[in-house]
Amino acid sequence: MLPMLLAAGCATAPHGDVLGAKRSLARELVKRRDWAPALALAKDLHRADPRDPEPLLLRGIIYREQRLPAESEADLKEAISLDSGLAAAHDALGVLYDSAGRAEEAVGEHRRAVELAPHSPGYLNNLGFALFAHGRAREAIPVLREALREAPLDPKLRNNLGFAYAAAGDFAQADEQFTRAGSPSDAKNNLGWAYERRGALKQAYDLYAEALRLEPGATVARQNLERVARALGRTLPRELEQAPPRT
Numbered sequence: 332m333l334p335m336l337l338a339a340g341c342a343t344a345p346h347g348d349v350l351g352a353k354r355s356l357a358r359e360l361v362k363r364r365d366w367a368p369a370l371a372l373a374k375d376l377h378r379a380d381p382r383d384p385e386p387l388l389l390r391g392i393i394y395r396e397q398r399l400p401a402e403s404e405a406d407l408k409e410a411i412s413l414d415s416g417l418a419a420a421h422d423a424l425g426v427l428y429d430s431a432g433r434a435e436e437a438v439g440e441h442r443r444a445v446e447l448a449p450h451s452p453g454y455l456n457n458l459g460f461a462l463f464a465h466g467r468a469r470e471a472i473p474v475l476r477e478a479l480r481e482a483p484l485d486p487k488l489r490n491n492l493g494f495a496y497a498a499a500g501d502f503a504q505a506d507e508q509f510t511r512a513g514s515p516s517d518a519k520n521n522l523g524w525a526y527e528r529r530g531a532l533k534q535a536y537d538l539y540a541e542a543l544r545l546e547p548g549a550t551v552a553r554q555n556l557e558r559v560a561r562a563l564g565r566t567l568p569r570e571l572e573q574a575p576p577r578t
Contacts, residue, residue, distance in 0.1 A: 350379060357389050366393050384410040388420045395427045403427050418447035422454050425461060434465040445474075452482035460491055468498035486512040490521060497525030516546035523555060535559050543571050 353372055360369035370393045376386035391406035404427060410420040425440030441458035448454055455478035462471035475492040482488060493508030505525055509518040523538030539556035543549055553571075560567055 350376065354385060357386070361389055361392055364396070366397060369393055382413060384413040384417055384420065387413070388417065388423060391420070391427075392423050395423065395430070400427060400431060416447055418444045418451070418454060421447065422457055425457060429461050429464065434461075437461050438465065438467075450481055452478045452485060452488065455481065456485075456488055456491060459495065463491065463495045463498060468495045471495040472499060493521060494525055497522070498528070502526070514546065516542045516549050516552060518542075519545065520549065520552045520555060523552075523559075527555070527559060532559050532563055536563060536565065540568055540571060547571075 353376055357369055357372040357376060360366075360372065370390065373386045373390040373393060376383065377390065380386075387406045387410035391403045391410060394400075394403035394406060404424070407420050407424040407427065410417060411424070414420070421440045422444035425437045425444065428434075428437035428440060438458070438461050441454065441461050444454040445451070445458050455474055459471040459475035459478060462468070462474060472492065472495050475488060475495055478488050479485070479492065489508045489512035493505040493512065496502070496508060497505035502522070502525070506518070506522055509521040512518065512521075519538045519542035523535040523542065526532075526538060527535035536556065536559045539552050539559060542552035543556055546552065556567060556571070566572070
């Protein structure tokens, strides 16, 4: 229906207004991860103005999410060649490099995005997460703290900061961030996962069990507890052996 409405509007709306409507719709479709119609619109916008970097940015994101890394990289680089100050293109390219394990290139692109848009919590988060994911947790912590200054109520940022603290060995700070990010059960589960990543399976077992006691229907906590129990050669606590019936 939406493409039909846009086409119907072409008869009376100025050309720029039609392109603006298509651009807004394409952004919304990418946000909703509705890839097929988003790609059609991005291609249409690119044909209408090959010098506009935004359709290339949108198409690069779509290709990345459709696991077409070469096509994604080509479009994102072309978008940057048209507008080197397009922070979103640098960030999107950083995410692509993250997924390919190209650590230094990823961090470089995320840093450039933050330089161009220093108050964006999303770009700060992506830089912090890239540093954390590539084994540079201590560098990630101040970046993620800066992101929280911009968006203090964002639970994703708090959880990422918590995992960075845990990777740096500060489990007290990790616990504080997890506790402020979500439910008590989620906080215990996240802390358990942080311990498990460090190879501290006994602590992870105890924390997963506590998460499940706090929320008996927590599927992820139960799966985590069962996995660690198998690794330790232990059984589940008696009161947690049976999952509660689904309602």
